[in-house]
Amino acid sequence: MLKQNLQFKLSQKLSPQQIQLMKLIQLPTQAFEQRLKEELVENPALEGSTDQEELYEKEEFDSQDDYDEYDGNESIEADDINIDEYLSDDEIPDYKLAANNYSDDDDDRESPLAAAVSFHQDLLNQLQTFILNDTEMEVAEFVVGSIDDDGYLRRSIQDMVDDMAFTQGIYTDEKTVERILKSIIHELEPSGVGARDLQECLLLQLKHKTPTESIALATRIIDEQFDAFTKKHYEKLLTKYSISQDQLKKVISEIEKLNPKPGGSFSGSRVTENIVPDFMIRVVDGELELTLNGRNAPTLHVSRDYQEMLQTYKDSRDKSAAQKDAVQFIKQKLDSAKWFIDAIKQRQETLFVTMNAIMHFQYDYFLEGDELKIKPMILKDIADMVGLDISTVSRVANSKYVETPYGTKLIKEFFSEAMKNDQGEDxxxxxxxxxxxxxxxxxxxxxxxxxxxxxxxxxxxxxxxxxxxxxxxxxxxxxxxxxxxxxx
The missing domain is CATH 1.10.10.60 (Homeodomain-like)
Known part of the structure; x- marks a missing residue:
C-alpha cells in the first residue's frame, strides 16, 4: 500500500562558495598563484593589475547574503536583474584609490632555469661514443631505457630478452644482453649505473677508482663479505682479513664515499624546489611582528568593460532576446568574479588570524628560537582560539611555511602531542x-x-x-x- 507523509530533517549543505573558499585556503602561495592565473583565464569579468595596489574593497560588492543563495543552477530572468547593482557612478573605481604598504620584495620575479638533459638522455648520448652494430645499439638503448631513476637495472635479463622480442621485434639472447651490459652499460657515467643490486653498484664504483691498498681491500670485503659488512660485524672482518682497526677504518671511509644511488647524483635529474614562505615573522624591538606574504593578496577587480556592457543594455530601448541572453551571461560572470574576490579576502583573513594564534601560542619559541620552548599544541587549541573549525586550521597549517629569524619552517611541525615529565608538567x-x-x-x-x-x-x-x-x-x-x- 502506497502512502505519502511529511518528514522534517536537518542536514548540512556546503554552498559552492564555501567549497571554493576551503579549496583556496589549503593552497600554499605558489599553488594559489597558479589557481589565480587559471581563474583570470576562465573568467573574463575578472581582471588583475600590475600595480601594487589593494584592489579589493568589500563595499564595492554585494554582501555575502546577497549571493549565498544562488547555487549556479537557477534560471535568471534578464528583466529581474537590477543593473544598478553592478554599475558605479564614479569615474575612478574605489580600488584605484586604495593603497597598501607592500614592499618591492613582494614582486613576482621569475628566475630562468637552464634546460638540462635528462638522466636517460645523457646515457643514450654516451652510447654514441661506442662502436656498435645496429643490433647491439638497439639492445644497449633498450637496456638503458630499463634503468630506473636511481640508476639500477631491476629487470632480469630473461625479461628484457622476451620484452625486446615481443614489443620491439629485436631478437637476441641472454648471453648477448649480459655482454653488452657488462662491457658497455657498466662503463657509462656515473659509475655504478646499470647495477642489479647495491653490492654490484658499490663494486662497479670501486672498480673505477684509482687502485690503492684500501680500495683493493674494500673490493674484497664488498665482494666476499658484503652481508657481514652491512650488518657491521667488524670483529669478524678484522679476524678474517687479519687487518688492524686503522686499516678497516680506511676501508669504511672509502666505501662511505660511494653513492648508493648513482642516478640521483646526475645534476640534470634533480628537481629544484623553491619554497615560498606564506608568512613572515620578525622580532622588532623585542616584539613579534607577523606579516602575510604579499603574493597572497593579489590585485583583482571586476572588469569595467563588463560593467559598460551592462550600462549599454540598461540604456538601450529595444532589448532583443540575444541581448537578454548576453546580460544573463554577463551577470553570471560578474557574480563569479565577486565570489572569487570575496573568497580571496576571506582566505587572507583566515590565514592571518590562524597564524597569529599559532605565533602567540608559541611566543617563546618565535622570540628566542629555542626548540625546547615549543609548547604542546594540537589543532583544537588553535581552533578554539580563533573560533574556526579544526578542519579549517588543518588546511591552513598543511603545506604552508613561515619565515622566521631562525629559518623557514613548515607550520604543521609546530603541532605536537603533550606528555608529562616527572614533575607532572606537560x-x-x-x-x-x-x-x-x-x-x-x-x-x-x-x-x-x-x-x-x-x-x-x-x-x-x-x-x-x-x-x-x-x-x-x-x-x-x-x-x-x-x-x-x-x-x-
Whole structure:
C-alpha cells in the first residue's frame, strides 16, 4: 500500500562558495598563484593589475547574503536583474584609490632555469661514443631505457630478452644482453649505473677508482663479505682479513664515499624546489611582528568593460532576446568574479588570524628560537582560539611555511602531542625528540646505546618514557638501531 507523509530533517549543505573558499585556503602561495592565473583565464569579468595596489574593497560588492543563495543552477530572468547593482557612478573605481604598504620584495620575479638533459638522455648520448652494430645499439638503448631513476637495472635479463622480442621485434639472447651490459652499460657515467643490486653498484664504483691498498681491500670485503659488512660485524672482518682497526677504518671511509644511488647524483635529474614562505615573522624591538606574504593578496577587480556592457543594455530601448541572453551571461560572470574576490579576502583573513594564534601560542619559541620552548599544541587549541573549525586550521597549517629569524619552517611541525615529565608538567613531544637526538649524537659510537638504555637516560633527565616509545621517536627521527650506528 502506497502512502505519502511529511518528514522534517536537518542536514548540512556546503554552498559552492564555501567549497571554493576551503579549496583556496589549503593552497600554499605558489599553488594559489597558479589557481589565480587559471581563474583570470576562465573568467573574463575578472581582471588583475600590475600595480601594487589593494584592489579589493568589500563595499564595492554585494554582501555575502546577497549571493549565498544562488547555487549556479537557477534560471535568471534578464528583466529581474537590477543593473544598478553592478554599475558605479564614479569615474575612478574605489580600488584605484586604495593603497597598501607592500614592499618591492613582494614582486613576482621569475628566475630562468637552464634546460638540462635528462638522466636517460645523457646515457643514450654516451652510447654514441661506442662502436656498435645496429643490433647491439638497439639492445644497449633498450637496456638503458630499463634503468630506473636511481640508476639500477631491476629487470632480469630473461625479461628484457622476451620484452625486446615481443614489443620491439629485436631478437637476441641472454648471453648477448649480459655482454653488452657488462662491457658497455657498466662503463657509462656515473659509475655504478646499470647495477642489479647495491653490492654490484658499490663494486662497479670501486672498480673505477684509482687502485690503492684500501680500495683493493674494500673490493674484497664488498665482494666476499658484503652481508657481514652491512650488518657491521667488524670483529669478524678484522679476524678474517687479519687487518688492524686503522686499516678497516680506511676501508669504511672509502666505501662511505660511494653513492648508493648513482642516478640521483646526475645534476640534470634533480628537481629544484623553491619554497615560498606564506608568512613572515620578525622580532622588532623585542616584539613579534607577523606579516602575510604579499603574493597572497593579489590585485583583482571586476572588469569595467563588463560593467559598460551592462550600462549599454540598461540604456538601450529595444532589448532583443540575444541581448537578454548576453546580460544573463554577463551577470553570471560578474557574480563569479565577486565570489572569487570575496573568497580571496576571506582566505587572507583566515590565514592571518590562524597564524597569529599559532605565533602567540608559541611566543617563546618565535622570540628566542629555542626548540625546547615549543609548547604542546594540537589543532583544537588553535581552533578554539580563533573560533574556526579544526578542519579549517588543518588546511591552513598543511603545506604552508613561515619565515622566521631562525629559518623557514613548515607550520604543521609546530603541532605536537603533550606528555608529562616527572614533575607532572606537560611537555611537547618535540622537546623530548630533541633531547633524544642530542643523547644519541653524544653517545660513544663504538658502543651505541640500545633503546632500553636510552629510556633510562631520558628517565634520569625527567622524562619517564617507555622503551617502545623511544623506538617510535627514534624511527620518526630517522635514526637507525644501535647496531647500525656502530663505528670503530
Amino acid at each position: 611537555v611537547s613531544t618535540l622537546e623530548i625528540k630533541k633531547i633524544l637526538k642530542t643523547v644519541i649524537e653524544d653517545e660513544d659510537k663504538s658502543k651505541p646505546l640500545p633503546d632500553d638504555q636510552l629510556a633510562e637516560i631520558l628517565k634520569e633527565k625527567g622524562y619517564p618514557i617507555a622503551r617502545r616509545t623511544i623506538a617510535k621517536y627514534r624511527e620518526q627521527l630517522d635514526i637507525p638501531v644501535a647496531r647500525m650506528r656502530k663505528k670503530i
